[in-house]
Amino acid sequence: MIKRYCYTIVLLLIAFCGCRQKFLPPVIATNSNYLVVEGIINSSSTDSTFIKLSRTVPLNNVTSIKAETSAQISIESDANTTYPLKELKTIGTYAAAPLNLNKSAKYRLRIITADRKTYLSDFVPVKEAPAIDSLGYMTPVNGLQLYVNAHDATNNTRYYRYEYVETWQFISAFSASFIVSGTDIVPRSQSQRVDVCWGNDASSDVILATTSNLTQDVLFQTPITTVPAISEKLGIEYSILVKQYALTKEAFDFWQNLKKNTEQLGSIFDAQPSTVNGNIHNATNSSEPVFGYISAGTVQQKRIFVHNTSLPASWGSDRSVYSKCLADTVYPLSDPRQLRNVDPKNYVYADYFFGKNPSWLPIYPAYNSLGVLIGYTGSSRFCTDCTLRGTNKQPAFWQ
Numbered sequence: 001m002i003k004r005y006c007y008t009i010v011l012l013l014i015a016f017c018g019c020r021q022k023f024l025p026p027v028i029a030t031n032s033n034y035l036v037v038e039g040i041i042n043s044s045s046t047d048s049t050f051i052k053l054s055r056t057v058p059l060n061n062v063t064s065i066k067a068e069t070s071a072q073i074s075i076e077s078d079a080n081t082t083y084p085l086k087e088l089k090t091i092g093t094y095a096a097a098p099l100n101l102n103k104s105a106k107y108r109l110r111i112i113t114a115d116r117k118t119y120l121s122d123f124v125p126v127k128e129a130p131a132i133d134s135l136g137y138m139t140p141v142n143g144l145q146l147y148v149n150a151h152d153a154t155n156n157t158r159y160y161r162y163e164y165v166e167t168w169q170f171i172s173a174f175s176a177s178f179i180v181s182g183t184d185i186v187p188r189s190q191s192q193r194v195d196v197c198w199g200n201d202a203s204s205d206v207i208l209a210t211t212s213n214l215t216q217d218v219l220f221q222t223p224i225t226t227v228p229a230i231s232e233k234l235g236i237e238y239s240i241l242v243k244q245y246a247l248t249k250e251a252f253d254f255w256q257n258l259k260k261n262t263e264q265l266g267s268i269f270d271a272q273p274s275t276v277n278g279n280i281h282n283a284t285n286s287s288e289p290v291f292g293y294i295s296a297g298t299v300q301q302k303r304i305f306v307h308n309t310s311l312p313a314s315w316g317s318d319r320s321v322y323s324k325c326l327a328d329t330v331y332p333l334s335d336p337r338q339l340r341n342v343d344p345k346n347y348v349y350a351d352y353f354f355g356k357n358p359s360w361l362p363i364y365p366a367y368n369s370l371g372v373l374i375g376y377t378g379s380s381r382f383c384t385d386c387t388l389r390g391t392n393k394q395p396a397f398w399q
Contacts, residue, residue, distance in 0.1 A: 032056050035068065035119060037280050037292030040245065041075055041107050043126045044298045045100035049075070051085060051109065052093050056291070067092025072112040077105045078123050101126060107296045109280070118283040119290060127246035127297035130157055135242055135304040136221070139311060144227040144234060146304070148242055152217040159252035161245040162207040162224055167395060168199050168233040173322035176361040176384035178376060185362055185376060197386035198395055199233070206259035210252060234316035237307050239398070244300040254278060254293040305399060325383035329366045329375050361385065 039051035053068035073085040073094045079102070085094040101107065106123040113119070130152040138145045148162065175195040179188045188194075209222045224242055227233050247255070258276050282288040308316050361384040362376035382388055 032058075032289075034288070035111075035113070035280075035290050035292075037109070037111070037119075037121075037278075037290065037294065039294070040299070041099075041101070041109065041124075041294060041296035042299060043099065043101035043103065043107075043128070043296055045098050047299060048098055049085065049096045050093060051095075053111070053113075054092055068113060070114040074110045075099070075107055076110055077102070077107050079105050081105075101296070103128065109294045111280075119280055120283050121281075121294040122279040124248065124251075124279070124294065124296050127157070127248060127295065129160075129244050129246040129298050129300045132242065132244050132300050132302040135224075135240070135302050137304070137306060139315075141229065142226065143229040143231070144238070144306065144311070144315075146224045146226070146240060146242075147221040148219065148224055148244070148302075149221065150219045150244060150300075155217040157217055157246045158210060158212050159247040159249060160209040160219065160222075161247055161252075161255055162203075162209070162222075163243045163245075164203045164207075164224060165241045166199075166201045166225075166227075166233065166238070167241075167398075168238045169196065169236040169398075170199055170232055170386065170390065171196055171236070172386040173319070173325040173383040174327055174363050174379045176363055176379075178362040178364070180358075180362070194385040194387050194392055197390035197392050198398070199390040205263060206255050208252065208255055208259065212249075228318075229312070229315045230318040231316065232318050232321070234306070234308060234311060235319075236316070237305060239303060239305045241301055241303045244302075245295070246297050247295060250279070251293055251295045303397065321389075322383060325379060327363060327377050327379045327383075329377045330360075 034056040036054045036056060037051065038054075039049070042049040051073055053071055053073075055066040055068055057066050069087065069091040071087070071094070075083040075085070075096065083096055083099055085096045087094050103126045106125050108123045109119075109121040111119040130150060133149040133151060136147055136149065138147070150160070152158075172195045175193075177188055178185050179192055203225065205225075207224060209219050211217045211219060224240070227238065254276065261276055276291070278291060278293040280290040280292050280294060282290060359381045360378050361381055362378045363384065364377055365373055366375040366377055368374045378384075386392065
C-alpha cells in the first residue's frame with residue numbers, strides 16, 4: 001500500500017513538472033488618467049504649504065509619474081477666505097507661503113485643472129500636532145531600529161502619521177586625487193573632491209500610530225523604520241528627520257486602508273484589496289475617482305544623528321555597489337623611450353583616457369624605479385565620483 005502510494009506521488013510530480021508552463025498575464029493598460037493629490041494644508045505661521053498633483057499612468061507606461069501642471073489651486077475656509085498657491089519650478093508642485101490659519105475654522109482645497117475641471121476636498125478641521133518628545137534607536141542583530149516618543153497632555157490627538165527623510169555620508173571606492181585641466185593632470189582642490197558624498201532617501205511606507213485604545217495620549221517607542229545592519233547608510237554617519245502629523249479619525253481610517261491595500265497584501269492571511277476613498281471629489285462628476293486625502297494642521301519634526309562608532313563594529317560594511325571596481329595604471333608619456341619597467345603593450349596615453357574619455361579619472365601618480373613620473377593609476381567614474389549617487393555638498397544641518 002505504501003509502495004503504491006509513493007508510486008502515485010512520483011507520477012503526479014512528473015506530470016506536474018512536465019506540464020508546467022510559464023504564464024505571463026496581460027499588462028493592465030487602461031488609460032485611467034485619474035488625478036492624484038498629495039500634501040496637507042499647513043496652518044503654521046512658519047511652515048509653507050506644498051501640494052503635489054499628478055495623474056495615474058498604465059502599469060506598462062515607461063514614465064511612473066505624470067505631473068499635473070498649469071492647475072489653479074487655492075485654499076478656502078468656511079468663513080469665505082481664500083489663499084492661492086503657485087506652481088513651483090518643479091512642475092506639478094504648488095506652494096503657498098506660511099498662512100497662520102485660524103485654528104477654529106475649517107478648510108478645503110479647490111483645484112481647477114488645465115482642462116477646466118474643478119475638484120474640491122471636504123472641509124476639514126485644523127489638527128495641531130503635539131511636539132515630538134524624542135527620537136531614539138535600538139541595535140538588535142538585524143539592524144538599527146528607530147523609534148519616536150510623543151504625547152498630547154490634552155488627550156486630543158490620538159491619531160498620528162509619520163514621514164521621514166534619511167541622510168547619510170558615504171565615500172567612493174577610490175579617491176580621485178587628480179583632475180584633467182586642459183592637457184595637464186593636476187591635483188584636485190578641496191572644493192573639487194568627489195570622494196565624500198551625502199545620500200538622501202524619503203519614506204515610502206505609510207507609518208501610523210494611535211492611542212485611541214489607551215487612557216493617556218502617549219506614544220512610547222513607536223517604530224519608524226529599520227536600517228539593515230550592514231547597510232552603507234551606517235558606514236560613516238547617518239541622520240533621520242522625522243515629521244509628525246496629527247490626524248482626524250477619518251484621515252486615519254483613509255491612511256490605514258491605504259496601508260492595507262499597498263503594504264499588507266500577498267498572503268491568504270492578509271486583508272483583501274478594497275476601495276480607498278479619499279475626501280477629494282470632482283465637483284461635477286462624483287463618480288470620477290480621485291486619489292488622496294487633504295488634512296489641515298501643523299507639522300512637528302525632529303532630527304537625530306547616529307555615528308558608526310556608536311554601532312557594532314561589523315555594521316555598515318555593505319560596499320557591494322563597488323564590488324566590481326578595479327584600478328589600473330595608464331602611461332601618458334608620448335615617448336615610450338621615457339618609460340622604464342613598463343611592458344610596451346601597456347602603452348595607453350593620457351589624451352585618450354584622461355582627456356577624451358571623461359568616464360576614467362586619475363587616482364594617484366605612478367613612478368618608475370628611478371622615481372620618474374611615468375603615468376597615473378585610474379578607475380571608472382562610477383568608482384571614483386560619488387556625485388553619481390549623491391551630492392558632495394555638505395548639508396547645512398550636518399554635524
